[in-house]
Amino acid sequence: MKRIGIALLLxxxxxxxxxxxxxxxxxxxxxxxxxxxxxANGRAEFRIKAPDAATxxxxxxxxxxxxxxxxxxxxxxxxxxxxxxxxxxxxxxxxGVEVSDPASHSFYGGGKDASGIEIPxxxxxxxxxxxxxxxxxxxxxxxxxxxANWRHAxxxxxxxxxTQNSQRYPVLYLQHGGGEDETGWIKQGHxxxxxxxxxxxxxxxxxxxxxxxxxxxxxxxxxxxxTGKPLGSPEMMKGMQEMSQTFEDxxxxxxxxxIDSHFRTLTDRDHRAMAGLSMGGMQTFQVTFDHxxxxxxxxxxxxAAGQLVLGNRTLDPKTDFHGALAxxxxxxxxxxxxxxxxxxxxxxRMKAGLEKLxxxxxxxxxxxxxxESPGTSHExxxxxxxxxxxxxxLFQ
Amino acid sequence: MKRIGIALLLxxxxxxxxxxxxxxxxxxxxxxxxxxxxxANGRAEFRIKAPDAATxxxxxxxxxxxxxxxxxxxxxxxxxxxxxxxxxxxxxxxxGVEVSDPASHSFYGGGKDASGIEIPxxxxxxxxxxxxxxxxxxxxxxxxxxxANWRHAxxxxxxxxxTQNSQRYPVLYLQHGGGEDETGWIKQGHxxxxxxxxxxxxxxxxxxxxxxxxxxxxxxxxxxxxTGKPLGSPEMMKGMQEMSQTFEDxxxxxxxxxIDSHFRTLTDRDHRAMAGLSMGGMQTFQVTFDHxxxxxxxxxxxxAAGQLVLGNRTLDPKTDFHGALAxxxxxxxxxxxxxxxxxxxxxxRMKAGLEKLxxxxxxxxxxxxxxESPGTSHExxxxxxxxxxxxxxLFQ
Numbered sequence: 001m002k003r004i005g006i007a008l009l010l011x012x013x014x015x016x017x018x019x020x021x022x023x024x025x026x027x028x029x030x031x032x033x034x035x036x037x038x039x040a041n042g043r044a045e046f047r048i049k050a051p052d053a054a055t056x057x058x059x060x061x062x063x064x065x066x067x068x069x070x071x072x073x074x075x076x077x078x079x080x081x082x083x084x085x086x087x088x089x090x091x092x093x094x095x096g097v098e099v100s101d102p103a104s105h106s107f108y109g110g111g112k113d114a115s116g117i118e119i120p121x122x123x124x125x126x127x128x129x130x131x132x133x134x135x136x137x138x139x140x141x142x143x144x145x146x147x148a149n150w151r152h153a154x155x156x157x158x159x160x161x162x163t164q165n166s167q168r169y170p171v172l173y174l175q176h177g178g179g180e181d182e183t184g185w186i187k188q189g190h191x192x193x194x195x196x197x198x199x200x201x202x203x204x205x206x207x208x209x210x211x212x213x214x215x216x217x218x219x220x221x222x223x224x225x226x227t228g229k230p231l232g233s234p235e236m237m238k239g240m241q242e243m244s245q246t247f248e249d250x251x252x253x254x255x256x257x258x259i260d261s262h263f264r265t266l267t268d269r270d271h272r273a274m275a276g277l278s279m280g281g282m283q284t285f286q287v288t289f290d291h292x293x294x295x296x297x298x299x300x301x302x303x304a305a306g307q308l309v310l311g312n313r314t315l316d317p318k319t320d321f322h323g324a325l326a327x328x329x330x331x332x333x334x335x336x337x338x339x340x341x342x343x344x345x346x347x348x349r350m351k352a353g354l355e356k357l358x359x360x361x362x363x364x365x366x367x368x369x370x371x372e373s374p375g376t377s378h379e380x381x382x383x384x385x386x387x388x389x390x391x392x393x394l395f396q
Numbered sequence: 397m398k399r400i401g402i403a404l405l406l407x408x409x410x411x412x413x414x415x416x417x418x419x420x421x422x423x424x425x426x427x428x429x430x431x432x433x434x435x436a437n438g439r440a441e442f443r444i445k446a447p448d449a450a451t452x453x454x455x456x457x458x459x460x461x462x463x464x465x466x467x468x469x470x471x472x473x474x475x476x477x478x479x480x481x482x483x484x485x486x487x488x489x490x491x492g493v494e495v496s497d498p499a500s501h502s503f504y505g506g507g508k509d510a511s512g513i514e515i516p517x518x519x520x521x522x523x524x525x526x527x528x529x530x531x532x533x534x535x536x537x538x539x540x541x542x543x544a545n546w547r548h549a550x551x552x553x554x555x556x557x558x559t560q561n562s563q564r565y566p567v568l569y570l571q572h573g574g575g576e577d578e579t580g581w582i583k584q585g586h587x588x589x590x591x592x593x594x595x596x597x598x599x600x601x602x603x604x605x606x607x608x609x610x611x612x613x614x615x616x617x618x619x620x621x622x623t624g625k626p627l628g629s630p631e632m633m634k635g636m637q638e639m640s641q642t643f644e645d646x647x648x649x650x651x652x653x654x655i656d657s658h659f660r661t662l663t664d665r666d667h668r669a670m671a672g673l674s675m676g677g678m679q680t681f682q683v684t685f686d687h688x689x690x691x692x693x694x695x696x697x698x699x700a701a702g703q704l705v706l707g708n709r710t711l712d713p714k715t716d717f718h719g720a721l722a723x724x725x726x727x728x729x730x731x732x733x734x735x736x737x738x739x740x741x742x743x744x745r746m747k748a749g750l751e752k753l754x755x756x757x758x759x760x761x762x763x764x765x766x767x768e769s770p771g772t773s774h775e776x777x778x779x780x781x782x783x784x785x786x787x788x789x790l791f792q
Contacts, residue, residue: 030508031577031611052492092495096448099488099495106502106509112426113502113509129537129546139533139582141525150525162658165561181427186535215427262558 026104028087028118033103042082042119048092048101049075057093060117061110062377065093084345085121086381087188089114107188108181116188125197127190127384132200133159137192140262144254146246148219151212153255154182155263156192158199158206168264170271170395171208173251174387175280177303182213188380194387203392207273208263212255214280216246248287252294273394275299275339277383282306289321292334297394299339300354301386302346302378308357315360328365337393338368343382345375369393422500424483424514429499438478438515444488444497445471453489456513457506458773461489480741481517482777483584485510503584504577512584521593523586523780528596529555533588536658540650542642544615547608549651550578551659552588554595554602564660566667566791567604569647570783571676573699578609584776590783599788604659608651610676612642644683648690669790671695671735673779678702685717688730693790695735696750697782698742698774704753711756724761733789734764739778741771765789 023037023045035047046058051074058066058078068076089109091098100106106113138155158169174191176184185191191209198204217223221242224235260267272295276284281303288295289305308315317325325331338361342354358370371389376382419433419441431443442454447470454462454474464472485505487494496502502509534551554565570587572580581587587605594600613619617638620631656663668691672680677699684691685701704711713721721727734757738750754766767785772778 030504032507048493050491050493054491094493094495095446095450095491097444097446097490097495098498099490099493100498100502100509102494102496102508104509105504106496108426108501111428112498113496113500131539134537137535139588141530143527192535 026117027120028105028107028116029103030105035103036101036117038117038119040122042085043080044083044117044119045077045079046090046092046101047075047077048094048103050094053094055093055095058090059093059098060088060090062088062379068092083119084376084379084381085119085124086376086379086384087116087118088379089116091115105187108183109179109188111179121381126388127194127197129193130197130200132196134196135159135161135192135199137186140258142254142258144216144250146218146250146254147216151216151250151254152182153213154186154211155259156186156195156209156211157263158208159196160206161208161264166264168266169206169208170266170273171210171259171263172297172391172394173210173212173256173272173274173284175212175214175274175276175283177277178214178279180214182211185209185211189384189387191387194384195391198388198391205395207391207395208259208265210255210259212251214247214276214283216243216250218242218246218249221246244283244286247283248290251287252291256294269294269296270336271395273297273299273337275301275387275390276303277301277386278303278378285321289324292324296335297337297339298335299337299341299386299390301341301383301390302343302350302354304340304354304357308353308360315357315364317360317364317366325361325364325366328367332367338366339371339390339393340368341371341373341382341386341389343373343376343378345377346382347378350378422513423516424501424503424512425499426501431499432497432513434513434515436518438481439476440479440513440515441473441475442486442488442497443471443473444490444499446490449490451489451491455487455489455494457485457487458775459484464488479515480772480775480777481515481520482772482775482780483512483514484775485512487511501583504579505573505584506575517777522784523590523593525589526593526596528592530592531555531557531588531595533582536654538650538654540612540646542614542646542650543612547612547646547650548578549609550582550607551655552582552591552605552607553659554604555592556602557604557660562660564662565602565604566662567606567655567659567669568693568787568790569606569608569652569668569670569680571608571610571670571672571679573672573674573676574610576610578607581605581607585780585783587783590780591787594784594787601791603787603791604655604661606651606655608647610643610672610679612639612646614638614642614645617642640679640682643679644686647683648687652690665690665692666732667791669693669695669733671697671783671786672699673697673782674699674774681717685720688720692731693733693735694731695733695737695782695786697737697779697786698739698746698750700736700750700753704749704756711753711760713756713760713762721757721760721762724763728763734762735767735786735789736764737767737769737778737782737785739769739772739774741773742778743774746774 023039026036026038037045056068056076066078068078070076101115104115107116135158140153141150144151274284274288274295281300285305288298361368373382373385418435422432422434433441452464452472462474464474466472497511500511503512531554536549537546540547670680670684677696681701684694757764769778769781
């Protein structure tokens with residue numbers, strides 16, 4: 001573009017070296033951006049030029065806001081205490097307006113293309129590209145009769161997909177959280193590298209992973225007028241239920257048939273799994289228990305059976321999940337894996353809900369896995385670890 | 397994410413309807429964002445909440461900046477005059493700080509994830525998804541010995557690639573501009589839909605399109621210290637040349653061998669093309685004329701042979717391009733297509749350079765195509781049209 005030449009890019013790239021203080025540019029930065037920077041202790045240093053601003057704050061979403069300090073050269077800077085390893089969303093707040101940092105690549109979260117910073121976890125390589133065979137991530141567009149529009153999804157194909165032309169593969173449907181989209185599991189989660197590494201170690205079976213767009217509006221649906229209605233009003237709850245159901249119908253009536261007719265999949269329920277994080281975990285529980293004819297592996301990452309996890313009431317194994325839990329032996333035969341995960345530092349309400357579901361399942365003698373990610377919150381490092389524990393249990 | 401629930405997303409999505417004034421949300425918006433909006437005349441209306449800001453400006457990069465006006469509710473708004481159809485980058489400038497609009501998806505341009513707005517072109521459907529067989533866009537990561545790191549590229553596979561398991565395909569290498577990256581041709585350019593539509597009409601041969609990352613730093617290269625050096629200093633020019641050469645080596649020594657060993661390609665020069673826009677056009681001319689053993693189709697979209705187009709001097713067919721133009725008949729036999737394109741509203745210097753190259757090629761009796769996109773500037777609508785004219789001429 002005329003706004004920036006190669007010259008400028010080159011100039012910027014000259015800033016790539018490690019500073020004398022041990023800080024290096026974050027891996028989430030755009031080409032050549034020297035800031036934000038991270039050090040070996042997990043501290044991060046942010047900088048933005050805003051000579052005319054009166055206040056600039058740093059908002060790392062999982063942390064308290066930090067006032068940035070104006071330097072004589074018009075740059076504002078802030079250095080954090082050591083952060084939890086993994087991916088964190090952040091924004092800058094310039095004179096009260098929440099904006100993205102032009103130095104960061106953007107990651108769809110919170111309903112917008114937000115900034116993000118990766119804090120390395122010492123010794124953890126399972127979500128990084130390694131010298132192993134790599135699968136491919138592919139975009140598809142499919143026309144959905146449910147929503148009457150073109151929908152976008154990402155597909156991970158395992159390394160052997162290209163070379164073993166007659167092999168068919170099991171499929172994991174893997175959903176993002178609320179405010180995120182179908183790109184999250186690749187861009188923030190590194191699901192492709194996690195699978196590449198697990199498959200190379202023979203910890204996981206080669207599988208196809210389908211990442212769908214988690215919002216859907218039914219063709220012809222007229223949204224309720226919510227003007228003046230409070231959050232959680234009956235009209236809004238009805239609207240949410242409608243969206244959920246539309247997503248379920250799109251997934252089961254449009255996406256799965258598309259995937260099964262365009263990729264070499266194993267199409268029976270024994271070879272189809274679904275998991276999701278947060279909102280995606282709730283969607284997973286809804287879709288899979290409505291369609292046990294289609295799914296036999298179920299994963300809830302920091303999110304599971306809506307009302308139960310939100311803490312409103314206790315599991316009733318006779319009636320909940322369409323009565324699928326009423327007979328534990330029959331359930332164990334039918335559902336090969338029921339998996340719940342949560343970070344130990346998640347907000348109390350989320351943790352309590354999942355723990356309660358876990359103990360209720362225990363009491364009902366329903367075989368399941370309950371995984372806790374030590375020291376991580378309602379963030380991507382939890383969900384990367386979830387996938388690392390969950391995927392090897394599939395299709396064995 | 398805890399910052400935004402499904403509820404909020406649903407609330408926002410209720411704003412999706414067309415307003416009484418004929419404005420509708422832009423197709424480039426994030427899910428549920430009601431602004432920016434466009435009308436049938438190509439006007440665009442922008443809005444951002446910034447109650448504490450003193451000034452907010454709208455910067456549509458190809459247009460003069462527009463002052464936004466503060467409304468009593470704390471929102472700032474601006475409506476543009478009718479804009480040229482196509483994709484435009486934009487930023488908001490809040491109290492002097494250039495930021496992205498949280499309501500827009502982001503598009504990598506100008507060295508950052510910038511905001512963008514799509515202005516529909518009445519009657520133009522060639523770059524939109526249609527009910528035709530769709531190819532797939534795929535991400536690859538390849539390890540380059542030239543740069544000693546993992547590099548990312550996007551690959552378009554034509555619709556028949558999956559079903560015709562023994563067919564091999566020709567390949568077009570297609571490059572982004574300066575400040576953009578390998579995602580540009582898909583996200584901003586819709587190259588996949590352009591090819592889908594051309595292939596469905598049988599205007600283009602089915603082909604693979606490879607979109608590489610246009611920046612490269614050679615393993616072990618120590619960048620010059622440019623502190624205090626002016627733009628265009630000898631040290632900077634040397635650095636740019638080094639980056640160019642590294643990109644060329646990466647493309648020819650790492651990427652092409654990777655593509656030819658991982659995809660069903662036709663690997664001879666008669667079935668390999670390269671084109672690029674702006675900086676990518678310059679790279680194309682450098683790479684292809686250095687490697688006529690590898691390429692036989694060449695396209696420069698608003699960018700071509702560096703110095704010649706930049707206007708410093710006139711073509712010397714005896715020595716330029718390693719003397720490949722010295723014998724027009726031999727050249728026409730060897731290079732199946734030499735293609736130049738420019739928008740009629742591009743900045744004078746760019747237009748003049750390409751026109752001069754065009755007339756010099758005519759004078760040297762070098763067969764080539766010169767395409768002018770009416771009414772468009774140094775922007776994506778020009779390059780979409782370029783691809784639409786260029787692709788059908790390949791591999792026939």
